[in-house]
């Protein structure tokens with residue numbers, strides 16, 4: 249029995265998403281990407297620094313009643329490149345995917361440059377190009393290194409808001 | 412890239428640059444070339460922060476092409492002050508003009524504005540970001556005086572906030588140019604610019620002392636170190652003094668050194684240097700008109716008035 253199966257058995261969810269093989273210590277940042285702060289009423293379980301054959305230590309995040317948008321998955325790939333995303337319906341894993349790094353992420357990160365036009369009240373979403381070791385604002389060119397990406401997640405979950 | 416907008420020097424290819432410079436050269440030498448070719452067309456000057464010279468240079472260029480300019484006036488007197496977004500402002504102005512020149516205090520503003528308009532848009536400076544039309548006139552001046560390949564260029568002063576520096580450094584990577592950056596530690600090139608230069612495979616070195624490189628230079632591009640970058644006047648004085656040149660500082664330089672400066676200068680270059688053959692900064696400023704004529708001519712298309 250694999251780690252994943254064991255995890256799923258401990259606290260099965262009916263419908264929702266299990267994000268597994270998250271880089272150890274990144275679970276709270278995963279929640280931040282999903283815009284989950286506990287006030288939305290979702291049932292969430294988190295395993296942090298669970299032993300893993302593949303990663304040594306990994307985090308696992310299970311969210312009841314929620315599937316992920318593509319832009320959320322895109323940002324997830326930056327902080328947890330090994331993550332797998334299991335979509336659960338009626339207690340069954342109906343879809344299992346590795347995250348993939350995309351060329352750009354839109355709408356989820358905030359540019360750390362206060363003077364960037366994306367931080368003014370303009371009708372555009374942020375856009376960052378993805379590099380090997382970080383991301384870069386497509387508007388002002390500011391670079392955010394991979395390890396710092398989590399700090400710049402839009403806490404308001406603007407990835408979900410339309411333009 | 413050039414057919415739509417001019418947003419960043421980083422997007423300019425060698426071919427783009429050469430197209431503009433060649434066109435500028437023919438405008439410059441023939442005197443009449445391009446004159447009157449855009450009769451009746453209108454250029455909107457949207458300056459969200461003041462820059463009299465850049466504005467006048469574009470105005471002069473457009474008028475020499477036979478066109479007209481309209482000006483949104485100072486920000487204080489416009490609807491921007493009332494909180495209108497840049498996106499809305501340029502969408503309205505697009506209806507009044509065949510092309511837009513934008514100067515704005517925020518980085519990335521030109522890119523943003525260009526997404527909301529169909530007429531060509533020229534970035535005339537976005538915060539500490541880019542100032543690509545300045546770069547084209549800088550390149551024109553370098554080409555006339557030193558050529559653009561197999562040369563050594565020193566860029567000195569405020570390299571952190573100087574958008575003319577960022578644009579120029581990007582553009583020079585298209586040519587066989589050794590770039591030396593001379594600045595106080597606190598004002599060195601920003602990380603993203605260094606990253607790009609590295610990615611472009613540019614030959615780049617950084618220094619805190621001009622003497623280390625001066626004798627090798629074909630071109631020395633001086634920029635102003637601004638007082639407001641320093642918390643204390645004393646600190647500013649100490650730093651600024653080290654990055655000021657006069658004929659004595661230049662005694663180790665080559666005789667054919669080209670000294671440039673985007674102007675206005677305060678006291679980074681002693682007036683005595685003006686009298687020498689090395690001083691090219693006024694010529695550089697004058698080159699703004701033919702270069703911007705060439706640029707507008709290309710962006711507006713060859714057939715004047717076809718948009719109306």
Ligand SMILES: [Zn+2]
Pocket residue numbers: 359360361364365366385386387388389390519
């Ligand atoms: Zn930015």
